[in-house]
Amino acid sequence: MPVTDDALAGRLVERMQAVEHALTGHVRSRAPFVTSAASHLMEAGGKRFRPLLVLLAAEAGSHPDSDDVITAACVVELTHLASLYHDDVMDEAALRRGAESANARWDNHVAILTGDFLFSKSSELTAELGANAVRIQAQTFTRLVEGQIQETVKPSPDDDPLEHYLDVVAGKTGSLIATSARYGARFGGATPEVEEALTAYGDIVGTAFQLSDDILDIASDSVESGKTPGTDLREGVPTLPVIMAQASTRREDARLLQLLDSDLSDDGLHTEALTLLRAHPAMGEARAYVVARAQEAKSLLTVLPDGPVREALENFADIVATRST
Template identity: 75%
Template sequence: METVEKLLDGHVEGRTAYVTEAARHLLAAGGKRFRPLLVLLASETGEHPDSDDVLTAACVVEITHLGSLYHDDVMDEADLRRGADSANARWDNLVAILTGDFLFARSSELTSRLGADAVRIQAETFTRLVEGQIMETVPPGEGEDPLEHYLEVVAGKTGSLIATSARYGARFGGASREVEEALAAYGEIVGSAFQLSDDILDIASETDESGKTPGTDLREGVPTLPTLMAQAACRASSDPADVRLLDLLSGPITDDADVEEALGLLRAHPAMDEARAYVVARATEAKALLEVLPETPVRTALEAFADLVAVRTG
């Protein structure tokens, strides 16, 4: 990963100091680097994990992700990202949007070095990512299940790029097509499940446990896995607590006391266990896909990550 970090720093350099500063802003703020790490890990399933193409692919997925964060912060009107000022807060929306565009362009330039098929995969991934973002801004259509709508959003916004990370690693590491397809499916499932586990932690965890303020999504009126499951159950219930919870979840919750009340009602609601069970089932499904791999440290690491996704919701 040290090599990837150095390459990333060079790849986001622009022709002017101003562009470089803006593009490096969120890169320097850190992050989990899960996507490039998955590229490197998946490449170990092939015969040549040390290929330069593997390193290029690792940079492609992280720079694509980075560009999406600049745009996300504009849409969310966020002031902070990774503990630092967001680009839109430090500069303005125009700079943030154009910097995101610059990073998308740079990731496309890098992808072209990997061949035409990689360009096609990247284009398809980017289409899904943007469609997921668009779907998040509109409510479900008439007759559409809100939960299914939300799961499609998560699969597009989060699962698609993580799936491509695993696919690129396997492909450019020289793995078989069977392994590549299995790891791509694994990446989509476990990536989406990780986001869904974050949904649960936003409600279940205390601030001192997670380092985040619980109820952030409630305050923003953002639908999540447990709230959608709770709403579905509450609509069919006449229990006063369910009626009250349904009322609280009808929109953003701005009052701190109401947030605490909603958190208490949600934590006691069966929907939380239902949401946990869903994430555990998805993690188990992801692990089953790894049966195409021999018993190696790489498989163990991939299984451990799926286990982490399941355990962190408990």
């Protein structure tokens, strides 16, 4: 996240260092193997968008340096990390953040239980933030799991496939990023009006973040993304570019539509589908949709005064959109 104000950038760097230090302690177990497994994805890196958004949203309040803000930042990152372990099992992914996924390095049992361990650590920390935080975290987790379950269920013939998928994404990804913004505003001492606006902003940005991931999953190779390209495509999971391509009525798309409606576990067919999809106008349509969502999120920031915090949040939304272009 580019922050043009040196003072704000310095505070965020200092507090992110405190978050990283705290996370290292939170994933530690009395059993060395559990510590190793739980540290695996965290040490592989990652963008840390969620804890960074907590810290930035806290800057909209009267006491952004509260210890509760650091705790809340750890809560959302541990929850996110836990979900990645489970995601990789569901997707049978071999790579995550440019490294072996936990299920590839060990097995599915270790990956699932490690995710459970991280969820439990996140819950322990949430309890330190009070009953309201526990309620928010529980509601967030409900939305996250509902989104995951909905993803496995095809929309009915009467449902709009795009609306169904956007609902999935709002639960899977938007919910936790919305909570990141809410926690930052709340524990940083922001007004209720600002807290609600930043929560709505986080929901939209979070959805756009996942949609840009959909595009990158098609457009990027494993070196760029750190993940196996076309994983969702191979697994038959519809994503934004795929759904938009499937709405095509162009005669020249017949082969692509046939592939998208077939088993793509075969490497040759998978590569062919990826190649055709990368060249399809649906990729541009998907990118334009993400940019529009980012603009929608930025429009909610009028509750904040002009200044470095609002500018950084606007930059955050822009990055989400442009990472897919």
